Amino acid sequence: MAVSSAPGKVYLFGEHAVVYGEPAVPCAIERRARVGVEQRADSKLRVHAEDLSLDGFTVEYGGSTDDRPDVDVSESLISAAMGYVDEAIAQVRDVTGEEEVGFDVTIESDIPLGAGLGSSAAVVVAAIDAAARELGVTLEADEIADRAYRTEHEVQDGQASRADTFCSATGGAVRVEGEDCRSIEAPDLPIVIGFDGGAGDTGQLVAGVRNLREEYGFAADTVEAIGDVVRRGEEALADGDLEEVGRLMNFNHGLLSALGVSSRSLDTMVWAARDADAYGAKLTGAGGGGCIVALDPSPETETALSFTPGCEDAFRAELAETGVKRLE
Numbered sequence: 001m002a003v004s005s006a007p008g009k010v011y012l013f014g015e016h017a018v019v020y021g022e023p024a025v026p027c028a029i030e031r032r033a034r035v036g037v038e039q040r041a042d043s044k045l046r047v048h049a050e051d052l053s054l055d056g057f058t059v060e061y062g063g064s065t066d067d068r069p070d071v072d073v074s075e076s077l078i079s080a081a082m083g084y085v086d087e088a089i090a091q092v093r094d095v096t097g098e099e100e101v102g103f104d105v106t107i108e109s110d111i112p113l114g115a116g117l118g119s120s121a122a123v124v125v126a127a128i129d130a131a132a133r134e135l136g137v138t139l140e141a142d143e144i145a146d147r148a149y150r151t152e153h154e155v156q157d158g159q160a161s162r163a164d165t166f167c168s169a170t171g172g173a174v175r176v177e178g179e180d181c182r183s184i185e186a187p188d189l190p191i192v193i194g195f196d197g198g199a200g201d202t203g204q205l206v207a208g209v210r211n212l213r214e215e216y217g218f219a220a221d222t223v224e225a226i227g228d229v230v231r232r233g234e235e236a237l238a239d240g241d242l243e244e245v246g247r248l249m250n251f252n253h254g255l256l257s258a259l260g261v262s263s264r265s266l267d268t269m270v271w272a273a274r275d276a277d278a279y280g281a282k283l284t285g286a287g288g289g290g291c292i293v294a295l296d297p298s299p300e301t302e303t304a305l306s307f308t309p310g311c312e313d314a315f316r317a318e319l320a321e322t323g324v325k326r327l328e
């Protein structure tokens with residue numbers, strides 16, 4: 001049995017636009033997915049997922065018979081959950097050359113699912129690392145990131161960036177522009193997260209932006225404008241100028257909103273953070289529902305969010321210095 005964990009992330013700048021080659025700056029946070037992998041005698045996959053916003057379920061399938069068991073969970077939820085794990089295991093079969101190998105996979109995660117904190121990337125990164133090690137292969141962080149990217153690319157219908165998976169595999173603050181992925185220095189960031197209890201489907205939201213971009217020149221311009229905001233944001237980060245970082249986060253949120261990926265509850269939380277004098281606030285990740293990220297060294301934003309209708313949870317997040325961790 002091999003067990004690995006990987007962190008979730010927030011985007012300081014640049015989600016969605018990063019899919020079209022603009023730069024983005026995500027930052028790993030200390031909320032992790034842990035994945036345990038044990039090789040089986042047959043070629044099936046059994047997945048036990050503990051906290052998919054329900055009590056947990058187990059599915060077993062693959063091999064010659066497809067015996068998805070009777071579980072008290074909708075088929076669509078299982079399919080959604082299995083998409084990433086399935087493809088991650090396919091990548092490990094490919095990289096190790098062991099095409100017929102089967103696994104029991106156990107997932108535990110404290111990253112809310114589909115909420116913009118990169119639960120998919122964390123699960124995929126940890127699963128790839130653990131499954132490869134279970135077969136005696138230790139992959140470098142770059143290779144894990146690459147295989148995890150291919151997984152997200154496959155599941156998100158060919159539209160994904162390397163940002164989430166690179167950030168989760170390497171930890172820290174990173175900058176991703178197309179194929180170019182690197183770690184960057186970031187000042188101490190007083191990160192506050194607000195969570196509306198909801199979720200958005202990354203694949204669908206990315207497809208929505210793609211359609212807008214194809215239909216309207218000004219939507220394509222909006223994507224480019226996000227790139228401009230990110231470049232200014234990088235300068236502000238390098239200068240340690242958190243007030244400017246915050247102003248640019250606000251601008252970035254407005255542009256994401258124009259692209260149709262915000263929601264009423266995300267906007268409400270963003271305004272609650274701004275009213276509490278946060279440096280700035282924006283949605284994080286694919287949007288549609290889920291989380292916002294704000295910067296505020298004082299307790300005001302967290303307190304304000306905890307009294308905001310529609311905000312289910314407000315918490316501080318520490319930067320995760322380490323990406324994938326080998327636990328067993």
Ligand SMILES: Nc1ncnc2c1ncn2[C@@H]1O[C@H](COP(=O)(O)OP(=O)(O)OP(=O)(O)O)[C@@H](O)[C@H]1O
Binds near residue numbers: 085112115120201
């Ligand atoms: N604990 C878990 N167990 C099994 N699968 C999980 C778990 N957490 C996440 N996943 C997988 O990740 C999918 C959610 O990924 P999605 O990209 O839509 O959201 P996210 O990664 O949380 O947010 P974002 O991509 O916006 O940062 C789930 O449908 C499921 O397939």
Ligand SMILES: C[C@@](O)(CCO)CC(=O)[O-]
Binds near residue numbers: 015202
């Ligand atoms: C929306 C998006 O930019 C980030 C999702 O966390 C998609 C991606 O980069 O693959």
Ligand SMILES: [Mg+2]
Binds near residue numbers: 118121164202
């Ligand atoms: Mg995701």
